[in-house]
Amino acid sequence: MANPSLLILAGDGIGPEVMAEVKKIIGWFGTKRGVTFDVTEDLVGGCAYDKHGTPLHDDTMAKAQEVDAVLLGAVGGPQYDNLDFSVKPERGLLRLRKEMDLFSNLRPAQCFDALADFSSLKRDVVAGLDIVIVRELTSGVYFGEPRGIFTEGNERVGINTQRYTESEIARVARSAFELARRRNNKVCSMEKANVMESGILWRQVVQEVHDKEYPDVALTHMYADNGAMQLCRWPKQFDVIVTDNLFGDVLSDMAAMLTGSLGMLPSASLGLPMANGRPKALYEPVHGSAPDIAGQGKANPIACILSFAMALRYSFDMGDDATRVEKAVEKVLADGVRTADLMGPEGGVPVTTSQMGDAVIAALDASL
């Protein structure tokens, strides 16, 4: 059987620094676990613009469509702020999401015990938290027509349209139910069916997909505003939350921040299955290119490492190895190894990006 294939797009700023640590772990899987990934590397974002005059070259886009999974670092930087909108670094990322049709965005909110005191919530509310928000990513109010700023009479009116087709709702619902089956078998769907027709349809379609295809998964429905309150009150009541693009944008940021630093947050964006049964997939840390710390060895590589763990689980059916990587991260944190962003008020000496990667490798070695 062919080796699993990965396209690495490290991007700008701290992207290449955090990705270097993931490459060490990919190497570790080759030497210690006998799993060799066919890795191709290419440019995205500002570095692609510098070389090709576009943030994503057509050849790179074609490669992304061919591989089993894409792993992205981060894009952007102040030197690109004044570029035309059409060639800004972020356009490269948006093109990948759009052309790969990555409609299902998975944002875990997982609280490692060693970092529970970093949360703005009380320790017992967040310690051991492990939930995933599935956000619909390619439709809804960010894309619906009509949109724009128009003039009506003697004033301007800003319009965006919330629009969802049945099939768009059904496919993201399936993605959430599949995910729940690999976890604790619980899905909570969030919308505003009390005030929005698109919310009524959302609720109906999620229920229909459930009843026909996933009756074994426990399904509940909740209004999204109540969902926000419940996430603050007692987030551990959830397992998988599925919601639309707009509510998902807000709720996933909120849930992620329950757990502490931006340098810890991974994400996956999944599309339809390819011929080999694997979903189209892009894995990336939630953080940006952090120009304020780029090139200084200060970046926390854990978000990128955990994104690779998600690739192991969702693209390569290597759930046990994904858990092995997550446990290695947990152990390193429990041992008190901290990059600068994870230093508490008690202080101490932070490790560098590379030292954090080495500590994870050592914990992986110890897991064998």
Ligand code: NAD
């Ligand atoms: P950012 O996420 O890059 O940084 C926000 C803050 O968090 C900074 O203080 C940074 O030092 C810190 N931080 C982020 N990641 C960290 C890590 N791994 N370890 C330690 N500290 C970390 O967001 P920003 O400053 O708003 O944006 C900077 C650039 O990144 C902009 O050009 C923006 O457009 C781009 N951006 C890209 C993405 C992406 O590639 N997906 C996402 C967000 C922002």
